[in-house]
Amino acid sequence: MIKKVLLFIAVIFFIACNTEQKEKKTSLNVPFEKFELDNGLQVVLHTDKSDPVVAVELMVHVGSAREIEGRTGFAHLFEHLLFLESENLGKGGLDKMSARIGGSGANGSTSRDRTNYLQTVPNDALEKMIWAEADKLGWFINTVTEPVLAKEKQVVKNEKRQSVDNRPYGFNQQIIDRNLYPKDHPYNWQVIGSLEHLQNATLSDVKAFFKKWYVPNNATLVLSGDFDSAKAKEWVRKYFNEIPRGEEITPLVKKSGKVNESKSLYFEDNFARLPMLTLAWPTVELYHKDSYALDILTEYLSQGKKAPLNKVLVDDLKLTANTSMWNWSSELAGQSQLSIRGFNNVDLNKINDGIKTAFKNFEETGISDKDLNRIKAGLETSFYNSLSSVLGKGTNLASYNTYAGDPGFINKEIDLTLNVTKEDVMRVYNTYIKGKNFIATSFVPKGMKNLALKDAKEAIIKEEKIVIGAEEKFDAKVTAQYEKTPSKISRATEPAYGKSPALSVPNVWNDELANGIKVFGIKNSEVPLVRFNLVIDGGQLLEKMDKLGVANLTARLMNRGTKNKTVAQLEEAIQELGASISVYSSKENITISGTTLAKNYTETINLVEEMLLEPRWDTTEFELIKKSVVGNLRQQEANPTTVTRNVYNELIYGKDNIRSKNTLGTIASVEKISLDDLKAYYTNYISPSVAKMHIVGDVNQEKALASLTNLTTKWTAKEVTIPVFKTPQAPNKPTVYFYDVPKAKQSVISFGAPALAVTDEDYYPATVMNYILGGGGFASQLTQELREGKGYTYGIYSQFSGTKAKGPFTISSRVRSNVTLESAQSVKDIITNYPTNYSEKDLATTKGFLIKSNARRFETMGAKLNMLENISAYNLNADYVKDREKIVNEMTIEKVQELAKKYVNPNKMIWLFVGDAETQLERLNELGFGKPVLLNNTKEEIKL
Missing domain, CATH: 3.30.830.10 (Metalloenzyme, LuxS/M16 peptidase-like)
Structure with missing residues (x-):
């Protein structure tokens, strides 16, 4: 397979990157x-x-x-x-x-x-x-x-x-x-x-x-x-063939950006809760030889524990949780940008001073051969990963043909990265960054101009006013009248299908280790890569209400070094294997996820074992992580999308149910969590008895199991009882709730009710029922009416989101503010009429998509990994996809109607709106579901 050839080359040249620096040339050949x-x-x-x-x-x-x-x-x-x-x-x-x-x-x-x-x-x-x-x-x-x-x-x-x-x-x-x-x-x-x-x-x-x-x-x-x-x-x-050629198109002239003198601007952001400084320099266009050195320079300066910017701004000054710098080369010109979001109330002048210090440090030390080769390896792996699907290769070939005039550049460009030298990196820094004019923007919360860079001038943005009825009227259902364009062939009839591809379900193996770890795998040798997830059940469900956020902090800290490796040493050990490993938490579990070259699979698992069994428990890193989480929580307070998610979960599950809580915790809870709380969570709940390992890639069952030997012997099982939090029943009557975000240009809506668990008999049939309602993208009634018919929204969706516990059925969208009521009325009408207007054509469309799409269901390693996770989490058969095909084939209009009436009832739902109360709250009385409940009172003068 071509994919295997590509990644084999990646392996070869990863090794090459660790040898003496010399000109490299791949033998990459994408035919x-x-x-x-x-x-x-x-x-x-x-x-x-x-x-x-x-x-x-x-x-x-x-x-x-x-x-x-x-x-x-x-x-x-x-x-x-x-x-x-x-x-x-x-x-x-x-x-x-x-x-x-x-x-x-x-x-x-x-x-x-x-x-x-x-x-x-x-x-x-x-x-x-x-x-x-x-x-x-x-x-x-x-x-x-x-x-x-x-x-x-x-x-x-x-x-x-x-x-x-x-x-x-x-x-x-x-x-x-x-x-x-x-x-x-x-x-x-x-x-x-x-x-x-x-x-x-x-x-x-x-x-x-x-x-x-x-x-x-x-x-x-x-x-x-x-x-x-x-x-x-x-x-x-x-x-x-018969489409006529157009007029000749003259290519645009490459033209760099121009900053005659540095300029500093500030903006008071209605939705920002943390100050952010961005610096931008004009650089070079796509495929310019300096663009590859700039890619390496910007990554070196900002990514990882050893990055000069992070050393100063994160570790020394403790002004931010991370820094981000990147090079952006387009066809005509390029720019490099550095963006840093400070902690609460941080003066951006201090961040600017820290940037200057970091740059000065870099000027004195430059970049080492080891760091240069480490970054090259990562960029090379990313390039090959972009070619690991047919769509990825197609997009790359189209781009090279469009911009370079030669799709064969796909086989040449990576050499330009591999051949960057230390001298190149320093040269582009001196040419485009050091002492050069730049644009600086200070984004600060409303009323906090004092945090902006000194002498910054206000940036003027013309913002939209919310006016009811301001948009022009139209009827999108009107059929276009026109004279058809002639053709030499018959085009009116859609071509027939070719030979139907057979559904091929991957072979799944499974085993259970002596200490209780359940292991599931799929051998897949298309590419010499391995992807894996170690899922440990529990997550936030095991937290106490007064210590919300412990699971998240525990997972984050497990990424920060081990007993015998500092954070920087652990990062280097992972990157030298051409691998990535991350630990993260969710509502129901903590997961260690990774990708590695197949030849380095065992060594990568050894690092997973070290991270899992020997956390570093570094107090400095712990405090930095806490500050980062608190910063995230502050920013969420003003982001309408995250506000909606947090408020909606509380309305669905109730304030006393931990499923209603933000997995990050609250500012108050995070600030009082101690390192001992994390150690207690780890000691009591991180156990192989509730762990499942999923492995997909170019590794057989024998080798995969052998790699877990140390985890079997060193990781002792303990009994972990995961609490069960009962999901409330759907409400008996509808209630309208409103959360005020003043001056919001859109209303974020979430309408729904508690519904089903994945393990419920009705769960998959209900998702089939939902395809035409709101789960099928442009095939859905919600999209056709609110986006295509009325232009109220960019997108609207409905879904069942249960897990092993009952989750809600939810309709969600972001609609323009001045049609908040009209959008809700349209949704109400659609779900009211859905059981009666569902047609044979709708059923045929649903069956056609859900059956035919199985041909591409297992193309990627990610899809295969998701399959294993479903099997292990919900005790499904290895060929559960075939079971679901049977459900689809046997679906009837009568069954769809029954499921819709049972689980999508507008009179038994929560109707949540997050938007501008001043202009939209009172109008919602017209929805017919009673007086709206205002959840936060940002303006006392608002009257219902």
Whole structure:
């Protein structure tokens, strides 16, 4: 398998990285075939027979950099529009087809420089996908009408509110880029554009943009996976050949950012609770030889215990929990950024002084050969991991073809990283960072300007006002009227399926060690990697109510060194194996998770054993972790999404149920937890009697079990009784709750009620029932109505989230503030009518997706690991997927109706809103569920 070849090369060159520094050149060879149609479409084919799936990617060389000032956000708007409809796919376009064919979900993304459309499908649907992608380029634009454009503007604007306007530090990148790049530079504005520009976009603007950029000679099509190349070429030519070539496109000139003098700006952030300092320098564009040295420089300065920035700001000054620095190279220009979020009330001037000290220390010592090779190994492993799925390889091939003009650069670029020298690292520091002009932004909580850098000037952001009825009206259900684009072939009929791939369930082995550890494994030799999870049951369930957060602190501290290794030494030991290991906690367990090269599997498990059995219990690290957690909790207080999650859990489970509590704890509880509390938790509850090991990868059962010998003999079992917290029943009547976040540009909603445990007989049938309601993405009624029909939201979902205990059924979304009531009314109508309007077509769509998607269910190691975790956690058969197929095949409309009535009742639900009470609270009286309960009173003058 090509994957195995790739990772074998990774092993070889990881070893090479630890030898004497000399020029390195990989023999990496990702095979591909490239050809070009007469109309200029460039096509790249890569075959990989390891799974019966194909990734299809269409990359168009247009991003926000190809826009003009005053009409920003168009490229991203088109990413949305092209999924909606085309002349031959009809309304719903790729999204509807994806549900029917069992695809991963039609998806896309927009950057400064390109827009891509991608998904992985069972290989029997390849011709369908080629037909559909051709329809986007040649038979799409006529379907864009005034109502379609008006609706999608609202969706994109909601995405901007969600990702920028309504989140902490959301405006930071906008402020940096508009000062780092001159006004006439195409990186001066953000990819998502501005609300004003989006609203001002006319239909003629949009059509002109499409005509110029969405042409075959500006696009790359990549097919990657299990398919017949000759047949694929035939289909590509059949469906794409007659699309006319567009006008010739002149490449944009590479142009770096320009900072004539350093500039310092501050912003009082409505959603920030901690101060954050960011510094940004202009650097170099994509594929410039210096970009690879900058990647290494920025990682060395900020990542890990030995990083110069962390030594000063975390360990010495104790101003922050971590630092982050990265290099961002785009097609035309690049930038390096350093961002540090301080602890509560930290003066950003002190952080700035610490940065200067760290830089000075680096100037004196530079980077060692050992650290250089360690970082190279990590970057190399990351590169190969990006090629470990057919979709990953497809995206890489498309990107190299688009930016470098050569998909074969996939076999060359890693050499540019491997050949970076110590001198290169210091040279790029001196060239782009040391003493150079930069942009500084100080983001501080409202009313705390005093924490910003001295002499910083206020950054002005034009924020949206919340006005009821401010958005234009449209009817997205109106059918577009247009004259169909002619074609030389019949395109109106969707191509037939190819030969159906058979469901192949991986072979699972299992065993139980002498001390009680249950072990589950899947041997998978496609790549020479091993992934594993050691899951120890308990987690927060074993905490006391006055010491919430102990499990989380225990897990975090287990990452910080061992009895015989400092934090830095442990980090180095892990990285030298080309591995990653992390310990983390959740509501129900503590997990040690890792990935390693197969040849280093046993050595990696030895480190896991050391971390598990010999924690360092370092008091300094303990105090730093506590400060970090407290900082996270403070920030959560102002983040509408985390506020919603915390409040909703308390309403679902009740204040006295530990399942309602934040796994981080509370500020009060964390501050009073001692190191002895962690030791007591570890001693009493970290036991093999409640542990399960899951192993997937290029290691057989014998070797996997042999690696656990020391854990068997050294880790003594003890009895651990995990408390059972009974989940309340669904409420007998609906209640509306409101949590006020003043000036919020969106309302975050969570509607639901206690429902089912995974082990309940109805659980999986209920998830099948929910597919068309809100679990099926664009196939769901909630998405079709609130996003596609009304433009109220960027996304809305419903799900059952039980574990071994009953969990809630929840409908969740973020809607624009001025349609908070209207959104809730739409949800209420949909779930009220769902049992009666569920149709045979809905059932067929559900069955088609859930059965056909099994072809790609086990493509990745992560998917296989998840399978093992399900088997061990819920005592499932190894072929439980086949059991679930039977449930799907036997599902009826009557059964769907019965389940919907039983578990999705609007009159027995909690209706939680987190948003701006001043403008939205009183309106919710109209929902018909009684007077809303205000959970926090930020403004005494609010009257119901």
